[in-house]
Amino acid sequence: MENNKAGGWSRREFIGGLALAGTAAILGLRPEPGMAAAEPLPETRTLRLRYWDPACWAPFYLAEPLLREEGFTDIRYIAGPPQELVDMFKKGLVDLSPDFSVHGMYNIEAEGSSQKFIAGLHVGCYALIGSERIRSVRDLKGKTVWTGPVENNGPHLFFQAIVSYVGLDPRKDIKYVWVKRDEAMSLFQQGKIDAFISFPPGPQELMAKGIGRLLLDTNVDKPWSQYFCCMVSGQSDFVKNNPIAAKRALRAILKAVDLVSRDPAKAAHELLARKIVKQKDEKYVLQSLKEIPYDRWREYNPEDTIRFFALRMRETGMMKSNPQQFIERHTDWRFIRELKKEFGITAW
Numbered sequence: 408m409e410n411n412k413a414g415g416w417s418r419r420e421f422i423g424g425l426a427l428a429g430t431a432a433i434l435g436l437r438p439e440p441g442m443a444a445a446e447p448l449p450e451t452r453t454l455r456l457r458y459w460d461p462a463c464w465a466p467f468y469l470a471e472p473l474l475r476e477e478g479f480t481d482i483r484y485i486a487g488p489p490q491e492l493v494d495m496f497k498k499g500l501v502d503l504s505p506d507f508s509v510h511g512m513y514n515i516e517a518e519g520s521s522q523k524f525i526a527g528l529h530v531g532c533y534a535l536i537g538s539e540r541i542r543s544v545r546d547l548k549g550k551t552v553w554t555g556p557v558e559n560n561g562p563h564l565f566f567q568a569i570v571s572y573v574g575l576d577p578r579k580d581i582k583y584v585w586v587k588r589d590e591a592m593s594l595f596q597q598g599k600i601d602a603f604i605s606f607p608p609g610p611q612e613l614m615a616k617g618i619g620r621l622l623l624d625t626n627v628d629k630p631w632s633q634y635f636c637c638m639v640s641g642q643s644d645f646v647k648n649n650p651i652a653a654k655r656a657l658r659a660i661l662k663a664v665d666l667v668s669r670d671p672a673k674a675a676h677e678l679l680a681r682k683i684v685k686q687k688d689e690k691y692v693l694q695s696l697k698e699i700p701y702d703r704w705r706e707y708n709p710e711d712t713i714r715f716f717a718l719r720m721r722e723t724g725m726m727k728s729n730p731q732q733f734i735e736r737h738t739d740w741r742f743i744r745e746l747k748k749e750f751g752i753t754a755w
Contacts, residue, residue, distance in 0.1 A: 449652035527635035531626030534610035608691030671696035
């Protein structure tokens with residue numbers, strides 16, 4: 408797994424990119440004295456982070472120097488496409504991973520993924536673009552929509568929640584096209600697809616070219632802007648057996664979230680340097696990093712996100728557990744609660 412190509416770069420190239428960042432000082436960060444001084448060192452100095460394509464996961468990608476400040480000396484970034492994440496968690500191949508909330512919940516419910524949600528990562532990032540003849544989400548009944556190349560990926564699951572929320576049946580009322588993103592964008596421009604949902608940079612590119620109509624922007628449109636799009640998951644045994652390491656790692660990731668919020672241009676540059684984004688997409692990625700409300704982790708309760716999406720998933724038959732059962736079995740909020748107090752934030 409560690410030597411495979413993922414999204415156009417190898418693990419060696421990825422780690423090489425991290426080395427280019429140097430230290431937290433280069434990233435514009437300074438350690439905050441006293442934050443972790445009273446804590447023991449992490450139970451393990453090794454930390455394995457899963458990575459993949461989404462540029463909105465920038466905090467995970469930029470956390471490496473901050474993780475070293477937390478006592479981790481062996482930090483490994485391991486490629487993990489969505490379809491392999493369940494096995495990676497079950498086999499204990501990764502310790503922490505960013506994941507779209509609904510996708511992670513689906514994996515736990517349908518496939519028994521060995522993970523626990525431990526914090527929110529960010530709000531927003533997804534956008535739903537419709538053709539000029541589509542005026543609202545309800546107008547998609549009987550229409551053709553692209554939600555990704557395969558079923559039950561992040562965009563597809565999120566789209567099902569969206570259309571069920573407005574009273575449509577995502578299994579009966581929508582026609583889906585399962586092709587790769589570039590082909591989908593071409594079909595959309597040709598008028599052969601009525602709507603397109605994706606994370607950056609696809610929607611930003613379409614809108615910049617004046618193609619389509621923005622139907623839904625999860626950065627600002629309620630209720631979607633009130634819940635975490637993506638969250639931080641920990642491998643169940645890692646979280647249970649290494650609570651100090653889990654808390655220290657999450658502290659570094661939250662600092663990196665603040666970094667992206669404070670300086671999206673620097674974050675976009677780092678993503679380009681590490682070959683996470685392509686040169687042609689940099690301006691769209693920068694736009695999305697500016698628009699995503701990364702600072703919401705300070706305000707929002709991640710449990711509300713699980714509860715909200717659990718209800719939507721029960722409506723569409725994707726989940727049998729009731730929200731409270733799922734929360735009790737598959738979340739662990741002790742680290743984010745402690746860190747919010749540490750950062751002087753009123754916990755929920």
